[in-house]
Amino acid sequence: MMKTKNRHDQPVKLVASSVPRQRRIFDPVMTWLTRVGQAIANAVCSNHEPQVWEKKDRNGTLYWNVYDPATGYSARLASEMEVRIWLERHYTRSFD
Structure with missing residues (x-):
């Protein structure tokens, strides 16, 4: 805790680390709530189409996630x- 004086020369207490500490406390809670919300939305919608999304790892390298809700494969x-190859192999139907 740091002390300083305001314009009336009265001591003022500054708590510099309170905001970052609150953020550290609530980040895991928000992450968990987001995951729960996504799980509920997925259960309600029950979409059986493949899901594809791109992400970056901690080094900034782009990669792709694929998920098949019908089989649980990811x-x-x-x-x-x-x-594209994965989609063609898993979702191209033969009409012969």
């Missing part, structure tokens, strides 16, 4: 081409 792929 994978992390390195390129958009790999995603």
Whole structure:
């Protein structure tokens, strides 16, 4: 805690670390609530189409996630081409 004086020369207490500490406390709670919300939305919508989204790892390298809700299969792929190949192999139906 740091002490300083205001314009009337009265001591003022400054608590510099209170905001970051509150953020550290609530970040895990918000992460958990987000995950619960996504799980509820997925259960209510029950979409059986494949899901594909891109992310970056901690080094900034782009990668792709694929998920098949019908089978529960998920994978992390390195390129958009790999995603296309995965989709074609899993979702192209033969009409022969």
